[in-house]
Amino acid sequence: VFVKLKVSVQYVVIRDKVYEAFYKLEYPHDQITSYVFDVVRAEVPKMKLDDVFVKKDDIAIAVKAELQDAMLEYGYDIIKTLVTDIDPDAQVKAAMNRINASEREKI
Structure with missing residues (x-):
């Protein structure tokens, strides 16, 4: 199942390392984005879809540790890193909604 994840990363320049932050890395946003993609691609395929929703904090912790x-x-x-949105494919969403509706109708 294809899933789109939105991950927010809050970062700050370390006062004692301003030189490194300015001169060692030309595009920090792009580098951070690359690391986020790498960690998400490594962690999410290990999980079932329902677990991705339940364990979004675990994904955020893994991203933060790597970054x-x-x-x-x-x-x-x-x-801080936050998984702010999980968006599965439209067909999967519809199927999940049908499952939930069916369970509620049983009740």
């Missing part, structure tokens, strides 16, 4: 290690040498501190 923290990678971006520290470039002078950036990762404050």
